[in-house]
Amino acid sequence: MEIKAAVIEKQGEDFVFEQLKLENPKSNEVLIKVVATGVCHTDAVARDMGLSPFPVVLGHEGAGIVEAVGDGVKSVKEGDHVVLSFASCGECENCLAAHPTSCMRFNELNFDGKMEDHTNRIHKHNHAVSTFFGQSSFATYAVVNERNVVQVEKDVDLALLGPLGCGIQTGSGTVLNKLKPEFGSTIAVYGCGAVGLSAIMAAKIAGCKQIIAIDVHENRLALAKELGATDVFNGAKVDAVQEIKKITNGGTNYAVETTGVPPVVRQSLHALKPLGVSAVVGVTPKMEFDVHNDIMAEGKTLMGVIEGDAVPKLFIPKLIDFYKKGLFPFDKLVKFYEFEDINQAFADSKSGAVLKPIVKIS
Template identity: 50%
Template sequence: MVRIEAVGMCHTDIAVRDGEMPSPLPAVLGHEGAGRVVAAGAAVTDVAVGDPVVLTYLSCGQCRECVGGAPASCAQLGGLCFGGGRPDGSHALCGHGGEMLHDRFFGQSSFAAYAVANRRNIVKVRSDAPLRLLGPLGCGIMTGAGAVWNALDVKPGSSVAVFGAGAVGLSGVMAARVAGATTIIAVDIVPSRLALALEMGATHVIDGGKEDVVAAIRAIVAEGTDFALDTTGREAVVRNAMLALRQRGVAALVAAAQPELRLDMFNLLAGCKTICGVIEGGGAAHLLIPRILDLYMAGRFPFDRMVRFYAPDQINEALRDSISGDAVKPVIRFDDDVLEAALRAGAP
């Protein structure tokens, strides 16, 4: 059991709320929690009460992908993270009137003062880090950074185009800089986000609402970019990402705003290009999260510049600001008075 100090809001939470992704409702969502362990089962021996942790996706630990060191590709991830309860159909939560609530969202449901998690989806973190900032490492930030490092495997001196300069895209920009890319192009339609991208490591920015994106990219890199990261999931944007790639270029897709995409197959085949899907950054959260955190503490991955804090009763405001683009990464913070109120209401 984790006492939540802060939890990020991700577009996946919004998509589930709006019925755009399959997960049963009503439910307690939230999947970017960070806090301290307040209780642990007898079988948990490597995490103790008081340890600071980040909550992330839940994996089975038994499929080929998990055993092979890539739990982000777990064969059971869909059911474990979106099933709305434990695998046996039971639940950890109920409403004030005793009615059943779907829970275990990503194995945590951390839009709450307390969350019950599995040992497999908590990552113990260094004690000198500001815990209130760390929740977004569990999904959005890890997704962008991991896609660049794991799926694309960006090399020093390469060129990268990042489509969408939200939390995931900006994390991809910072990761590309860490990887040594020398041309990093951020594409968005929000001027403030493009300005922030330049401050976080982008060498060039393109306003997709005002420019021919493919032409603008090829004006910067004539042969096209080595890599592309799409964080929008929108057909027109994904198409531009592919068209802007050089011969044998690689694009990673991390969002699913549209369930189906139409692509220029001749360009894909003649260009010998690769398009891959990536979830949760690929690889393993227990490796990715500490790496990003160490970079942050060294001043090389300033993800804190994306964060805006909200109180729990401002959660709808946080949602609206996320959708409008006014806030890059909203984080709901549970201060001591909120936690004390939860205790009085009957939390453990």
């Protein structure tokens, strides 16, 4: 079938709209009519750094309606509302242990540009176009593996739900699935973008006594306060480590680091109490640690977390339930754009003018 897609032809270029050919779903695959897609920082990284072969159709926070299913598909049917998440093999030891975010084939299935059977579903003039994250949702239609698809109830605006598939799942899942803070514990969140604010909302749900937000933008700190932060600090104006230790009697039990900025990663460790844990979810460049003083001497842990260590089919419905109960108001983070304005959506995301753009496809 013919589809309209926003294509990146070469590294660092803007999106251009093209008519492409999308093949029918094969066994265990689903054809989705895409309704809307979140804009994630990982899409920008893929555009600018070449995470997948070019040309590529990016987009990995899709939400849409099942149009058709291939042989063997059992979890969804035509007409179902769905959220699309990351690709995983479903067979390796990590997938079988309910950690598909650490799938042994994660990089291959999400970034190599092909489907699980090593073939392409998207073509331009008989030449392959790369699929991203097993979905490529910056298009009117997408073919995805059944494992990527999360059925959701129809009583919530489907256009709103796409970001649950990656960014919002990452922040909230890092708290609720990986750190699992004890009731009454303390946590600091570094960076109050969509991921960080999702972590703050999750920490409130978990019952953390002190939820400390650190950012350099006052408007983001104000929203963090509204969403559950008990204390906020502008890292450009104060010594965040010193201030955190002052109000927590020596440091926090947990930290979520979303910025990927090396000095801030160190702050997330330095502001922990002994035996504290910092979870890094941002793309971080090479950096140095004093392993003895920063980590070992006080029994601290620095861990990486991918996609909130979530099982999307279980976790995303829980987030929607929290949202419906007024406990997880992630709609306060978003702004909608028309498909034709996708380049503006990316520019606004980069400038910080918008926390979580969502592009309406149809």
